[in-house]
Amino acid sequence: MGVGKTTIGRLLAKELGYGFVDTDNVIAQATGKSINQLFTEEGETAFRKLESDVLSQVCAFTKLTISTGGGIVLRLENWGYLHHGLIVWLDAPVELIYNRLAEDSTRPLLQDADPKGKLRSLLEQRTPLYSQADLHIIEREGETPEDLAKRILEAIPSVLKTQVSH
Numbered sequence: 001m002g003v004g005k006t007t008i009g010r011l012l013a014k015e016l017g018y019g020f021v022d023t024d025n026v027i028a029q030a031t032g033k034s035i036n037q038l039f040t041e042e043g044e045t046a047f048r049k050l051e052s053d054v055l056s057q058v059c060a061f062t063k064l065t066i067s068t069g070g071g072i073v074l075r076l077e078n079w080g081y082l083h084h085g086l087i088v089w090l091d092a093p094v095e096l097i098y099n100r101l102a103e104d105s106t107r108p109l110l111q112d113a114d115p116k117g118k119l120r121s122l123l124e125q126r127t128p129l130y131s132q133a134d135l136h137i138i139e140r141e142g143e144t145p146e147d148l149a150k151r152i153l154e155a156i157p158s159v160l161k162t163q164v165s166h
């Protein structure tokens with residue numbers, strides 16, 4: 001949450017000449033509700049179901065960059081969908097994310113008395129899941145979204161199967 005998946009995913013898509021989809025945006029458009037509203041009015045479980053429904057549909061397309069919500073890793077079912085593509089774990093220190101999201105009220109899970117503690121505990125719980133990604137990119141201080149998109153593009157060949165030459 002707040003690492004830049006939506007921002008950098010859009011840039012990556014542009015660089016690749018791919019389409020772009022953000023699962024949170026699709027959910028908000030399809031339901032006519034904000035992510036905050038969905039959490040408040042229908043609960044996290046209902047949101048997670050919608051998130052899986054959207055991912056199950058969009059994962060079937062080729063030439064598409066998909067930005068997900070940070071909680072996509074929680075449902076086992078989603079991993080089958082994620083593995084249709086190459087999965088990038090965009091990672092950043094909690095302190096950096098916390099500062100970025102300090103003025104942002106669009107993340108319902110951070111409407112907490114201790115948002116920094118909440119970010120820490122979410123990251124701790126999810127690290128074993130994020131570790132299943134194909135590529136792990138750790139943000140460096142001061143790196144712009146453009147820098148990060150470039151670094152991801154450069155790292156992708158290292159995780160593609162090398163061709164066997166005969």
Ligand SMILES: Nc1ncnc2c1ncn2[C@@H]1O[C@H](COP(=O)(O)OP(=O)(O)O)[C@@H](O)[C@H]1O
Nearest residue numbers: 001002003004005006007008100143144145148
């Ligand atoms: N590398 C970066 N440097 C500075 N600000 C960034 C960077 N990446 C994202 N941001 C900003 O951080 C906020 C969260 O980014 P967002 O793309 O919504 O993250 P996510 O989709 O992972 O929650 C946005 O305001 C965005 O402009």
Ligand SMILES: O=C(O)C1=C[C@@H](OP(=O)(O)O)[C@@H](O)[C@H](O)C1
Nearest residue numbers: 001002024068069070071107108
């Ligand atoms: O980490 C999470 O559980 C969530 C992350 C959010 O998306 P971003 O990761 O794009 O902020 C959004 O899906 C929702 O608020 C829940």
Ligand SMILES: [Mg+2]
Nearest residue numbers: 005006024068
């Ligand atoms: Mg996002």
